Amino acid sequence: MDGFSSWFAYVGDHWSDVLTGTLEHARIVAIVVVTATVFSVILGILVERHPAARAASLSIAGIFLTIPSLAMFALFIPLVGIGNPPAEIALFLYAILPILRNTVTGLDSVSPAVVESAKGMGMGNTQQLLQIRLPLAWPIIMAGIRISTLITVGIAAIAVLVGGDGLGGFIQGGLTRLGLPNSYESVWVGTIFTVALGLVLDILLSLAQRLTTSRGLRI
Amino acid sequence: MSSEAKIRLDRVEKKYHGTSVPAVEELSLDVHEGEILVLVGPSGCGKSTTLRLINRMIEPTGGKIYLDDEDVTTVDPDKLRRRIGYVIQQIGLFPHQTIAQNIATVPRMLKWDKARIAARADELLHLAGLDPEIYRDRYPKELSGGQAQRVGVARALGADPEIMLMDEPFGAIDPITRERLQNEFLRLQAELKKTIVFVTHDIDEAIKMGDRIAILGERSVIRQLDTPERILAFPVDQFVDDFIGAGSTIKGLNFEQLSGLRLGGYPTIRSDQSPQAGLEALNESNKTWLLVVDEQNRPMRWMREGDLQQSTGSYQDEGSEVRIRLNAEDTLFDSLEQMLQSESGSCCVVDRHGALTGVVEMAHLRRAIRRAQVEARRHYEDLEDNA
Ligand SMILES: Nc1ncnc2c1ncn2[C@@H]1O[C@H](COP(=O)(O)OP(=O)(O)O)[C@@H](O)[C@H]1O
Ligand SMILES: [Mg+2]
Numbered sequence: 001m002d003g004f005s006s007w008f009a010y011v012g013d014h015w016s017d018v019l020t021g022t023l024e025h026a027r028i029v030a031i032v033v034v035t036a037t038v039f040s041v042i043l044g045i046l047v048e049r050h051p052a053a054r055a056a057s058l059s060i061a062g063i064f065l066t067i068p069s070l071a072m073f074a075l076f077i078p079l080v081g082i083g084n085p086p087a088e089i090a091l092f093l094y095a096i097l098p099i100l101r102n103t104v105t106g107l108d109s110v111s112p113a114v115v116e117s118a119k120g121m122g123m124g125n126t127q128q129l130l131q132i133r134l135p136l137a138w139p140i141i142m143a144g145i146r147i148s149t150l151i152t153v154g155i156a157a158i159a160v161l162v163g164g165d166g167l168g169g170f171i172q173g174g175l176t177r178l179g180l181p182n183s184y185e186s187v188w189v190g191t192i193f194t195v196a197l198g199l200v201l202d203i204l205l206s207l208a209q210r211l212t213t214s215r216g217l218r219i
Numbered sequence: 220m221s222s223e224a225k226i227r228l229d230r231v232e233k234k235y236h237g238t239s240v241p242a243v244e245e246l247s248l249d250v251h252e253g254e255i256l257v258l259v260g261p262s263g264c265g266k267s268t269t270l271r272l273i274n275r276m277i278e279p280t281g282g283k284i285y286l287d288d289e290d291v292t293t294v295d296p297d298k299l300r301r302r303i304g305y306v307i308q309q310i311g312l313f314p315h316q317t318i319a320q321n322i323a324t325v326p327r328m329l330k331w332d333k334a335r336i337a338a339r340a341d342e343l344l345h346l347a348g349l350d351p352e353i354y355r356d357r358y359p360k361e362l363s364g365g366q367a368q369r370v371g372v373a374r375a376l377g378a379d380p381e382i383m384l385m386d387e388p389f390g391a392i393d394p395i396t397r398e399r400l401q402n403e404f405l406r407l408q409a410e411l412k413k414t415i416v417f418v419t420h421d422i423d424e425a426i427k428m429g430d431r432i433a434i435l436g437e438r439s440v441i442r443q444l445d446t447p448e449r450i451l452a453f454p455v456d457q458f459v460d461d462f463i464g465a466g467s468t469i470k471g472l473n474f475e476q477l478s479g480l481r482l483g484g485y486p487t488i489r490s491d492q493s494p495q496a497g498l499e500a501l502n503e504s505n506k507t508w509l510l511v512v513d514e515q516n517r518p519m520r521w522m523r524e525g526d527l528q529q530s531t532g533s534y535q536d537e538g539s540e541v542r543i544r545l546n547a548e549d550t551l552f553d554s555l556e557q558m559l560q561s562e563s564g565s566c567c568v569v570d571r572h573g574a575l576t577g578v579v580e581m582a583h584l585r586r587a588i589r590r591a592q593v594e595a596r597r598h599y600e601d602l603e604d605n606a
Contacts, residue, residue, distance in 0.1 A: 117311030120276060121324050121374070122301035135315050214315035216358030 003184075010185035017170075022193050024165035029152045029201065032088055036095035036152075037145055043096075044103025044141075045129065054104060061097040069094075069155050073162045087159030094155060095148040102144025106137025139217060142209040146202055153198040157190065167194045224249035225287065225414040226273060226382065232281030233268050242268040244438040245282070253412040257429035259419050261462070265439030266418040270384050273416065274303045286382065301325050304375030304383035304413070308390040310367050312359040318344070318370055319355040325377035343373040348403065365396040372404065376411075383415045390419070401427055422463055426451070426470060434459050448474040452588075453595030468588055472555055475587055477568050478547035482577030487512050490519060494530035497522060508563040510541070516574040518544065518567045544569040547576070551587055554579045 011018055040061075047054040064072075069090065076086035110133050118132045134141075160168035170190030177183040210218075226249070233243040242265045250256045258266045271277045273284060275296040284291045291299060312321050319340040326336045341351040347369040359367060368388065375383060389397045405428065408415065419425055425432045426447040433444040436458055443450055443459045451471035454460040460467075486500040486509040501509045501524060509527065511520040511534050522530070522538035530537050543557045544567050557566040558581065565580045 111309070111311065113307060113309035113311035114313060115311075116276070116307060116309075117305065117371075117374075118313070118324075120274065120300055120305035120307070121377075122297045122299070122328060123324075124297050127328070132313060136313075214358075216315045216317070216360060 007185050021167045025167045028156050032091040032095055032152050033149050036092050040096050040099035041103050044100050048104050048107045061100050064093040065097055069158050082163035084164045086162045087164040091152050095152050098147040099144040102140050106140030110136045139213050146205045149201050150198050225252040226250035227285040230282040231279050234280045246439050252414050254430040255415040255417055257417045257425040257432045259425035260435030262420055264435050267386050269439050270386050270418050274300050302380050304380040306371050306375045306385045306388045308387040310371040314359050317356050322374045347373040364392055383413045386418045449595045452591040472551035475551045477549050480583050485578040490534055494527045497527045518575045521563045
């Protein structure tokens with residue numbers, strides 16, 4: 001009980017820092033997910049029907065995910081300096097695979113008969129893509145965006161190590177003072193608000209998914 | 220000659236990339252305005268390939284295709300396809316769009332105004348036998364297979380194309396619904412008079428739907444192209460004969476009406492005549508059965524010699540009842556079915572007041588079949604002589 005009350009006391013005392021940290025964290029996530037979505041969906045569309053390009057892009061996006069995050073964040077400091085940019089680039093690379101993979105899978109899942117009939121009625125390639133294939137692949141693409149968002153929210157806590165903003169500050173601050181007063185509270189604040197942010201974003205995205213998916217596709 | 224051909228294939232060839240044998244080889248074919256031409260043949264013989272060449276879903280590797288004497292390769296393929304209805308076996312309705320939106324696909328691309336599109340969608344739903352109030356805003360997943368297929372046909376008719384291409388459109392439907400859809404479609408076509416190329420691998424469907432049938436062999440080579448009647452009466456070779464299968468003679472009976480038969484006299488007496496008169500009439504003819512008719516000449520009972528000898532002259536409950544009466548518009552096939560069930564082995568034909576106009580016997584059918592075969596053979600001999 002004591003842990004909880006001291007935690008609440010800590011949040012109460014640092015309320016404005018917590019809010020700022022959460023908003024900064026959300027901002028990084030938003031920038032990363034939006035750019036990764038645009039990039040990956042376009043890439044997915046381009047490579048879907050080209051087996052070699054498709055295999056290559058999926059493998060490369062997969063390799064990004066295996067690079068240890070600590071190293072990945074540091075790798076971009078020489079290029080863009082410290083602060084949020086190296087963190088955003090690293091997170092962007094992590095966020096690609098789920099969206100890219102689901103874009104390709106989603107486009108694959110569109111029934112060939114549907115595409116055949118669209119073409120047969122005189123729809124050009126762009127019309128087929130925008131009116132038929134993307135709307136049908138959309139629920140699957142959205143699922144990929146949600147996974148990328150969750151991954152990004154979690155890993156973004158490391159941004160603080162390269163001089164970035166976000167809730168990672170509370171965790172790092174706590175860890176460097178471990179054992180001293182309020183150190184655990186600080187770590188917990190960072191962790192819990194990160195998780196909460198992830199949950200809130202996921203709920204928002206699932207709402208968006210429902211609103212942007214045709215009633216004819218809902219199960 | 221080309222002026223009456225709505226669609227014309229001129230030595231068309233399609234060789235798929237990476238294959239040595241063409242899927243379609245030197246195919247020349249005219250489709251006349253307003254007819255249903257059926258392409259039928261074993262699976263893999265190139266029917267779909269042939270059909271897809273017409274609306275340029277695939278490009279030919281040789282030859283020319285003309286619509287209304289216009290070379291299709293000179294037209295923008297998307298614009299071309301908007302002028303041609305296309306129906307495939309899997310239908311391919313857009314699952315994320317309502318039925319009305321699906322049907323409005325081509326009108327929308329042609330940029331019709333909203334009110335006209337909505338009116339057209341309702342009109343087509345009516346045509347497809349679906350109540351617009353109920354189905355307009357439904358989604359494809361809420362339809363049965365038969366309904367989805369009707370919507371598929373309605374969608375292909377969207378902007379009232381002159382030409383329809385149909386690739387096994389009823390192939391995935393259960394037999395009972397298929398039969399109903401076929402009949403509905405034939406009724407619709409009687410009104411719309413589209414030029415239709417219809418692909419199927421089912422010879423019975425071909426016989427039923429086709430004004431003319433092209434029986435295709437390997438590489439889409441035409442083995443026989445003619446009306447169903449003539450193909451049934453005179454298959455040109457073993458391949459066609461095998462493909463038509465058993466029962467072609469019986470199937471052929473579907474194409475001739477009883478009105479085409481010359482029915483000779485048949486022994487009859489009116490019900491107020493004596494059995495003795497009946498016996499005399501029967502003896503004069505060389506038949507086994509006699510018909511008793513009422514005052515209005517309506518056939519009532521079949522009687523044999525023995526029945527007449529024992530008759531009281533009232534004829535009620537004597538001999539056997541005349542149960543089935545066919546009309547002049549019924550087919551020889553209908554009469555065959557009745558004859559097989561009837562004790563007398565023959566079948567009464569009546570006019571619209573029910574009065575007897577003649578009696579069909581097996582010999583009539585035999586003669587009709589023989590005549591059709593002879594005519595068909597002579598037709599092919601004439602063709603050969605002219606060639
Ligand atoms: N896209 C394709 N690439 C290569 N070969 C094909 C392709 N489509 C069809 N074929 C081949 O062409 C032949 C004719 O196919 P198809 O026109 O579909 O026949 P059908 O419709 O009569 O069953 C078959 O041997 C088939 O394997
Ligand atoms: Mg086929």
